[in-house]
Amino acid sequence: MFSLMHGLWTYMFSxxxxxxxxxxIDKAGKTTFLEKLKTIYSISEGxxxxxxxxxxxxxxxxxxxxxxKIVFWDLGGQPGLRSIWEKYYEEAHALIYLIDAAxxxxxxxxxxxxxxxxxxxxxxxxxxxxxxxxxxxxxxxxSAEELDRYLDLKKLDERVYMFEAASGYDGRGIKESxxxxxxxxxxxxxxxxxxxxxxYVPVPTS
Numbered sequence: 001m002f003s004l005m006h007g008l009w010t011y012m013f014s015x016x017x018x019x020x021x022x023x024x025i026d027k028a029g030k031t032t033f034l035e036k037l038k039t040i041y042s043i044s045e046g047x048x049x050x051x052x053x054x055x056x057x058x059x060x061x062x063x064x065x066x067x068x069k070i071v072f073w074d075l076g077g078q079p080g081l082r083s084i085w086e087k088y089y090e091e092a093h094a095l096i097y098l099i100d101a102a103x104x105x106x107x108x109x110x111x112x113x114x115x116x117x118x119x120x121x122x123x124x125x126x127x128x129x130x131x132x133x134x135x136x137x138x139x140x141x142x143s144a145e146e147l148d149r150y151l152d153l154k155k156l157d158e159r160v161y162m163f164e165a166a167s168g169y170d171g172r173g174i175k176e177s178x179x180x181x182x183x184x185x186x187x188x189x190x191x192x193x194x195x196x197x198x199x200y201v202p203v204p205t206s
Contacts, residue, residue: 015069018094018185018191019073020094021075022072022073022074022096023075023077023114025077025110026078026079029100029133031059032169033096033166033174035061036168036169036171036174037072037178040063041064058075059074060074065178068185070178073088075088086117086122089120093185093191093194094127094128094184095123096130096131097114097128097129098130099131099132099133100134101133107150128153128159128160129180129181130153130164132147132166134169135167135172135173136170145163147163160188162180
């Protein structure tokens with residue numbers, strides 16, 4: 001009886017942990033976005049903008065949203081570092097992909113890197129959140145709708161995805177995006193598959 005009640009308590013009140021990749025080519029604003037996430041969702045503030053440097057390797061951030069714990073893996077986007085990305089695909093519940101919306105000359109590079117990631121079998125079925133970043137930072141940023149049309153993702157994949165305008169500088173669009181991502185991860189077949197592989201067995205509620 002005790003073990004049953006303990007199992008029910010754990011099931012109802014423990015927080016599910018998700019692993020989310022933050023990808024994008026260099027200078028897309030990934031680390032600034034992660035530090036703003038920490039500021040919004042954590043007690044401690046993230047790094048100030050003038051102390052953020054390009055990521056070489058991996059930055060890790062952790063937040064809690066509702067009944068979920070999210071571990072973010074922010075990976076460097078320089079051409080020589082993108083080969084590292086795939087080492088993290090297998091364990092990721094979802095992918096956040098940032099694009100510098102104020103730099104059209106690099107849209108093609110961003111699209112190419114995203115297409116390559118989505119074709120990898122280890123990311124199959126992972127929900128995708130694409131952020132048209134730097135919306136408030138720079139006046140010439142193109143809209144999320146324009147970027148959506150340019151990427152034309154419907155031809156790339158049938159996965160669940162959302163395109164959102166965001167700013168890692170002032171936080172625009174971040175809370176709405178993360179709430180959407182948590183919701184889709186909780187219902188995702190990808191999450192079910194990762195849980196099954198880890199030997200997770202949910203406790204029945206009746």
